Amino acid sequence: MSLNRGIQPDIEKIQSLNFKYFEKSSLKSGADLYYLAGGTEPVIKLELVFNAGKINEPNCSVASFTASMMNEGTKHKSGKLLLDGLDYWGAHFQVKTFNDDAVATLYCLEKYLKGALPLFIEAITESIFPERELTILKRNSSEKLKLNNKKNEYIARVTFNECIYGTEHPLGKRNSAENILNIERKDLLSFYEGYYQSGLKYAILTGNFKQETITLIENGLNNTGLNHSSKNSNKSIGTIQKFGKFQIEGPNKTQASLKIGKLGPLRNDAHFTDFQLVNLVFGGFFGSRLMKKIREDLGLTYGIHSFYEPGKVLNIWSIETEVNNKNKTLAVSEIYKELNKILIDSISSKEIEVARNYLCGAILKSLDNPLSMSSRMKTHIDYSLDKNYMENYIKEIYCASPDSLLNAANKYLSNDQIIEIVVS
């Protein structure tokens, strides 16, 4: 029988997920340890989630400085000694600051956890933020800021955040060399005490581990002075602060950075899933309309994407791209053309099917990896989603129709209250 290469082999839909729900145990502080074992490699990832997000910082860089200095030494050990010790066990940790929280993550082979865990805990709970290292960090950060200020893309992002949150909000404030210079050790110490030592929200353990590893971690965390905090910061602003079109002169005259965006729906909005699909079709993956039009059809850019990021303060939807300066007007007008199209014409069933199957595949992929599972768990915990959430979510994805997507698009993507930043 001859082979017909013109026809795609039969495909199966992803209807259900093999989503193992995680378990939890309570720590002495009142915080919970959530865990889920999986995978074949003998690795583990332990995350401690703190109330130490950018949202709580009194001034620019305080949150990120505190996080990045957590490996600079404790009352008993210099930073070098601490890091050498962790290296010896093949382990490493990092503390990352996000808008809403901060996460300290330990990566380790299970066989070495006994050696690495006490060092990790010591670093996180007994940091001293030495003056000398702070000076180095300040110096290097100002150098980094100088470099960022040479990039149109950075200017576009900072300006966009100013519009969204306002220039006085922690998420909208613009950093400056002067601000960095003025940061003092006591700023970090007080942030550390308030949002780390008294700010443990919960812990997540993933990877391939045995029961005794859970006990080891429980004991380790119970023997610290970390206090549990469940309070959320109260810096809500309701809506975006400023909108309009802004042409900004940037440091780079040949390349233009574009950022266009507006407020998106809340996570518990009835249009949430439909809106995710609209975003996907519009600019959320490689097969999106923006990629097809602006990159594949017109060849104007190397990449163009739209993002929908539901957060605790605001839910932002935005488009980002870089084009040659001489093409910026064309690119902006083509983006609006696509935007108008999605408001007027229903998305075809075929296009929805592609986006839907792609999304289901991506979810399957995210649940397949024991380490990426933890970010799925985190969303569940942060937004108190129930056990059946994933199954229901998949069902909702399959309920999407041209009409429901058109409604979601019109509710959230109309041309009003849009922020458009062009830095060139």
Place this chain on the structure above:
Amino acid sequence: MIAYTKFKLKNGLTVIHHEDQSTELCVLNLLYKVGSKNEDPNKTGFAHLFEHLMFGGSLNIPNYDEPLQLAGGENNAFTSNDITNYYLTLPANNIETGFWLESDRMLGLAINPKSLRVQKGVVIEEFKERYLNQPYGDVWLKLLPLAYKKHPYKWPTIGKAISHIKNANQEDVTAFFAQNYAPNNCILVVAGNVSLNRTKELCEKWFAPISAQKTQFNHLEKEPKQRKTRRKTVVSNVPANLLIMAFHMDQRQSKNFYVMDLLSDIMGSGKGAILYQELIKKNPVFSEIDAYITADAEPGLFILEGRMLPNISFEEAEKRIWEVLNKIKSEKFEEEVLKRVQHKNETSIRFGDINPLNRAMKLAYAEYLGDVELVNKEIDNYLRVTVDEIMQESGLVFVESNCAVLSYKMKENESK
């Protein structure tokens, strides 16, 4: 241990099967043995341009991405000096769509004037966005021709110049495809929740009918030994001076590769590393500094790269780096320093192996290097390195006559 079965089709396609029943996914990884080193010096950037053209539709399938997305899959590709690597991940049940797509584009591409024009445009935008209009973006365009005089590693994968991409025409592209995209020039890895029998059956069905091609393996010119220090100064609109020192080192398939890889970790990886401790903390010269190797298949480079603090001269910065290098060459460091990077390395290899896609890529690359079993030997290869070997090899590598120094200088008015 990564278990695998290797077999070859009659048309020369090498297939490596790696089953993992713990995942619900499957992976297809196709490594074509063509990279920028195989390009004509007057037509550089082709291997990478081709990576883009491979998504423009094939003989029987007008659009590559859509059917894959319809099957719940994702894909991407990369081009290096040595290879062009394509990979896709699918729900295991839909694996056949992967075979269908990949075999059709091995069979033939549907390159038309429009897709060629558009992809050239996209690549030119990439060239501008990433290599020309970024502070320090053209570092590789300047450094490689300084470090290599003969070997084709002297140009980066993006190409020597935009004009090479602009001038690419339909005939060039067709010829490049015929020469390089053939079953006998490819390694296919099928990994994930798929049995060996099913893999064999699908290979027979989709790949076996594609005929072998006469591939032209161009002879690569060997890089002659460097005899004296090479220097170049570039002046550009950047916020700080950047110093790069590049040393020639041994090839990927040698013991010394592991020696120098570990040394780059001892020197450059994190705040505990030598360069940070010596040149950022104790006596500050740089705001950022790193050591790394290019990790190419053929003899590559050991690179030291640092952004300098204001008011530090290039002479001073270079002198201080030499002090560190000379110390490594002459003073034996403690065993434990080595143990630490060896253990760190083991962890990072294990973490990498979590993902079936990573395992598939590793298998393909090890086979390309000539020994697929390397995937299971790497940890030991790193663990076997000794302090003496590091001292000995750095004595041979870190000599002035083996060094290319690029001084990337900021414009005068920037220093104010």
